[in-house]
Amino acid sequence: MKNAKTTFQERYVEAGPRLTPSEKKIGEYLLRNPDEVLGSSAVKIAEATGTSDASVIRTIKGLGYQGLPDLKKEFLESVLRRRNSAAALDHNIESIQTNKRPAEQMLANSVDIIDAFREGFDHDAFASCVEAVSNARRTYTYGLGAGSMVSGFLALHLKRVGFDAEAMMLAGYRLADDLLSLTANDCIVLIAPFHQTTEVEVIVDHAKDVGASVVLVTEALGMSLQDHVDIIIKTPPSISNVVSEHLAPFVFSYVLTMQLASLQKDTSLKRNNLFNALSSRFTGSPDFPSPIFLSDIDDDDSDN
Numbered sequence: 001m002k003n004a005k006t007t008f009q010e011r012y013v014e015a016g017p018r019l020t021p022s023e024k025k026i027g028e029y030l031l032r033n034p035d036e037v038l039g040s041s042a043v044k045i046a047e048a049t050g051t052s053d054a055s056v057i058r059t060i061k062g063l064g065y066q067g068l069p070d071l072k073k074e075f076l077e078s079v080l081r082r083r084n085s086a087a088a089l090d091h092n093i094e095s096i097q098t099n100k101r102p103a104e105q106m107l108a109n110s111v112d113i114i115d116a117f118r119e120g121f122d123h124d125a126f127a128s129c130v131e132a133v134s135n136a137r138r139t140y141t142y143g144l145g146a147g148s149m150v151s152g153f154l155a156l157h158l159k160r161v162g163f164d165a166e167a168m169m170l171a172g173y174r175l176a177d178d179l180l181s182l183t184a185n186d187c188i189v190l191i192a193p194f195h196q197t198t199e200v201e202v203i204v205d206h207a208k209d210v211g212a213s214v215v216l217v218t219e220a221l222g223m224s225l226q227d228h229v230d231i232i233i234k235t236p237p238s239i240s241n242v243v244s245e246h247l248a249p250f251v252f253s254y255v256l257t258m259q260l261a262s263l264q265k266d267t268s269l270k271r272n273n274l275f276n277a278l279s280s281r282f283t284g285s286p287d288f289p290s291p292i293f294l295s296d297i298d299d300d301d302s303d304n
Contacts, residue, residue: 008034008074009237011063019059022051026059032120034075034237035220042068110247116236117248128231129189130259132213136187138164140178143191143249144171144199150191150246154253160275161261161268171199179203184211193219193235193245204228217249 012027019027029049030037037045042053045068049056057067065071133139139158143151151167158165168178179202182188188207192200204225207214214229216222222232235248261268 006064008063008071015063019062022049022055023059023062025049026051026056027063028120030060030071032116032234032236033222036222038072038075113236113238113247114251117251120234120236122232122234125231125233126256126259129215129233129256130263132187132215132231133158133163133189133256134260134263136164136213137183137185138166138181138187140166140168140182140186140188141191142168142188142199142203144195144197146246147191147193147249150249150253151189153250154189154191154257157253157257158260160271161257162264162271163260175199175202179206182206182210182212186212187215188212189215189217190229191217191246191249192221193217193238193249194221196221196224200225217252219245219248 009031012031015027016024026045026049029045033048036048040048042056045056046053060068060071065074139155141151141155141158143149148167148169152169155165155167166178168175170178188203190200190203200221204214204216205228208228213231215231215233216225216229217233217235218225219235219238222234226232233252235245235252238245238247
């Protein structure tokens with residue numbers, strides 16, 4: 001068996017060239033769904049991958065594990081570690097200290113996360129998300145802790161391209177104030193990589209009660225909340241990569257905003273020009289450009 005500190009991802013990548021197509025399919029599923037694997041049997045994994053339980057066990061053993069329970073033990077340790085911020089920080093610092101070129105490694109890991117996100121991107125779910133937000137009276141965004149930065153980023157940029165959006169920034173009983181305005185014509189984009197907190201549960205339950213649609217952007221909560229939300233955007237595992245779990249959600253927010261802006265180009269450009277005009281009154285520079293991304297949209301035919 002390989003060194004105990006070698007992660008599943010490292011084993012899978014190293015073994016890649018010698019894996020059969022079915023083994024690669026199984027390995028990819030295991031890599032992308034560690035939380036689901038914890039509650040699955042070999043038969044259930046086989047059903048999810050369109051293979052056999054024998055192939056699942058053979059793949060796992062071929063990657064250096066004694067069997068599915070051995071793999072689950074590693075996955076469980078990862079889940080517990082990422083749910084403990086101090087342990088996660090300790091894990092990340094240790095990984096950096098043992099690397100002679102830590103910045104290069106972290107940048108490479110970030111690229112790996114984005115590549116994994118691209119390769120596993122659910123385009124149908126994304127199209128449904130675009131439709132839900134574009135048709136909503138208002139889009140609310142929510143993220144707990146550091147996820148509030150992603151939530152704020154998304155709401156801010158949706159406003160700048162002409163959509164009614166608001167970031168809910170409160171937690172605990174104060175969150176009830178934000179939820180009072182939610183209607184059946186609204187959409188909530190919920191940034192929740194790992195933690196199924198009381199806030200997450202209350203938001204999802206209340207949205208269901210009033211008939212609002214819910215888009216869940218998550219790394220680990222897909223299975224537990226799949227029957228309670230409308231759309232799930234699954235992001236790749238981040239714990240073993242010394243990369244923030246919010247990297248993929250940030251990228252998703254950018255992509256979503258650009259896609260929505262393209263659906264109403266003229267409106268988006270007008271709103272952006274208005275933002276620039278207003279912001280120039282604070283900066284004293286009439287040519288001060290918007291810090292967002294509408295330079296990606298050609299404004300030659302704008303009537304401003």
